[in-house]
Amino acid sequence: TYIVNDNCIAFKHTDCVTVCPVDSFYEGESMLVNHPDECIDCGVCEPECPVDAIRPDSDPEAKDWVGFNRKYAKLWPIVIEQKPPLPGPDEMDGAVGKLETHFS
Numbered sequence: 785t786y787i788v789n790d791n792c793i794a795f796k797h798t799d800c801v802t803v804c805p806v807d808s809f810y811e812g813e814s815m816l817v818n819h820p821d822e823c824i825d826c827g828v829c830e831p832e833c834p835v836d837a838i839r840p841d842s843d844p845e846a847k848d849w850v851g852f853n854r855k856y857a858k859l860w861p862i863v864i865e866q867k868p869p870l871p872g873p874d875e876m877d878g879a880v881g882k883l884e885t886h887f888s
Protein backbone atom coordinates (compact mmCIF):
# COMPACT_ATOMS: atom_id res chain seq x y z
CA THR A 785 0.00 0.00 0.00
CA TYR A 786 1.01 3.61 -0.37
CA ILE A 787 0.69 6.22 2.34
CA VAL A 788 0.77 9.99 2.60
CA ASN A 789 3.17 11.42 5.16
CA ASP A 790 3.33 14.80 6.84
CA ASN A 791 5.14 16.51 4.00
CA CYS A 792 1.70 16.89 2.41
CA ILE A 793 0.86 19.37 5.19
CA ALA A 794 0.61 22.97 3.96
CA PHE A 795 0.54 21.87 0.32
CA LYS A 796 -2.26 19.46 -0.57
CA HIS A 797 -1.31 19.59 -4.22
CA THR A 798 -3.90 16.84 -4.94
CA ASP A 799 -2.09 15.63 -8.08
CA CYS A 800 -2.34 12.23 -6.40
CA VAL A 801 -6.13 12.09 -6.56
CA THR A 802 -6.17 12.77 -10.29
CA VAL A 803 -4.36 9.51 -11.06
CA CYS A 804 -5.74 7.15 -8.40
CA PRO A 805 -7.82 4.46 -10.15
CA VAL A 806 -9.73 3.50 -7.00
CA ASP A 807 -10.34 6.93 -5.41
CA SER A 808 -8.74 6.00 -2.10
CA PHE A 809 -7.68 9.48 -0.98
CA TYR A 810 -9.38 11.36 1.85
CA GLU A 811 -9.03 15.02 2.71
CA GLY A 812 -8.34 16.71 6.03
CA GLU A 813 -7.87 20.42 6.62
CA SER A 814 -4.11 20.35 6.25
CA MET A 815 -3.28 17.11 4.40
CA LEU A 816 -4.59 14.06 2.59
CA VAL A 817 -4.35 10.41 3.53
CA ASN A 818 -4.62 7.29 1.41
CA HIS A 819 -6.79 4.45 2.71
CA PRO A 820 -4.38 1.51 3.08
CA ASP A 821 -7.15 -1.06 2.66
CA GLU A 822 -8.57 0.52 -0.49
CA CYS A 823 -5.23 1.23 -2.15
CA ILE A 824 -4.47 -1.43 -4.78
CA ASP A 825 -0.73 -0.78 -4.72
CA CYS A 826 -0.55 0.41 -8.32
CA GLY A 827 1.97 3.11 -7.39
CA VAL A 828 0.91 5.72 -9.94
CA CYS A 829 0.40 8.39 -7.28
CA GLU A 830 3.92 8.25 -5.87
CA PRO A 831 5.75 10.09 -8.68
CA GLU A 832 2.90 12.59 -9.07
CA CYS A 833 3.38 14.30 -5.70
CA PRO A 834 5.49 17.44 -6.19
CA VAL A 835 6.79 17.26 -2.60
CA ASP A 836 7.39 13.49 -2.38
CA ALA A 837 4.83 12.98 0.37
CA ILE A 838 3.72 9.56 -0.92
CA ARG A 839 5.69 6.44 -0.08
CA PRO A 840 5.20 2.68 -0.39
CA ASP A 841 4.84 0.99 2.98
CA SER A 842 7.93 -1.04 2.11
CA ASP A 843 9.85 2.15 2.85
CA PRO A 844 11.03 1.81 6.47
CA GLU A 845 10.10 5.42 7.18
CA ALA A 846 6.58 4.86 5.86
CA LYS A 847 5.67 1.99 8.17
CA ASP A 848 4.61 4.28 11.01
CA TRP A 849 2.22 6.12 8.71
CA VAL A 850 0.00 3.20 7.73
CA GLY A 851 -2.09 3.37 10.91
CA PHE A 852 -2.32 7.14 10.67
CA ASN A 853 -3.58 6.95 7.09
CA ARG A 854 -6.10 4.24 7.97
CA LYS A 855 -7.41 6.17 11.00
CA TYR A 856 -8.03 9.42 9.18
CA ALA A 857 -9.28 7.83 5.96
CA LYS A 858 -12.22 6.62 8.03
CA LEU A 859 -12.86 10.07 9.47
CA TRP A 860 -12.31 12.43 6.55
CA PRO A 861 -14.37 12.90 3.34
CA ILE A 862 -13.25 11.33 0.11
CA VAL A 863 -11.54 13.60 -2.44
CA ILE A 864 -11.71 12.65 -6.11
CA GLU A 865 -10.90 15.87 -7.96
CA GLN A 866 -7.90 18.14 -8.03
CA LYS A 867 -8.30 21.31 -5.98
CA PRO A 868 -6.25 24.49 -5.71
CA PRO A 869 -3.30 23.71 -3.42
CA LEU A 870 -2.74 25.31 -0.04
CA PRO A 871 -0.32 28.25 -0.21
CA GLY A 872 2.36 26.45 1.80
CA PRO A 873 5.65 28.37 1.58
CA ASP A 874 8.48 26.51 -0.16
CA GLU A 875 10.41 26.20 3.10
CA MET A 876 7.66 23.91 4.39
CA ASP A 877 8.86 21.26 1.94
CA GLY A 878 10.80 18.83 4.09
CA ALA A 879 10.35 20.85 7.28
CA VAL A 880 10.70 18.83 10.47
CA GLY A 881 7.85 18.56 12.95
CA LYS A 882 5.05 19.54 10.60
CA LEU A 883 2.65 17.07 12.12
CA GLU A 884 3.16 18.45 15.61
CA THR A 885 2.92 22.10 14.66
CA HIS A 886 0.61 22.29 11.64
CA PHE A 887 -1.74 19.33 11.75
CA SER A 888 -5.44 19.98 12.04
Ligand code: F3S
Pocket residue numbers: 788791792793795796797798799800801815816832833834835836837838
Ligand atom coordinates in the same frame (compact mmCIF):
# COMPACT_ATOMS: atom_id res chain seq x y z
FE1 F3S B 1 -0.45 15.86 -0.71
FE2 F3S B 1 1.27 15.35 -2.60
FE3 F3S B 1 -1.21 14.49 -2.81
S1 F3S B 1 1.12 17.26 -1.45
S2 F3S B 1 -2.37 16.03 -1.75
S3 F3S B 1 0.24 13.84 -1.27
S4 F3S B 1 0.09 15.24 -4.47
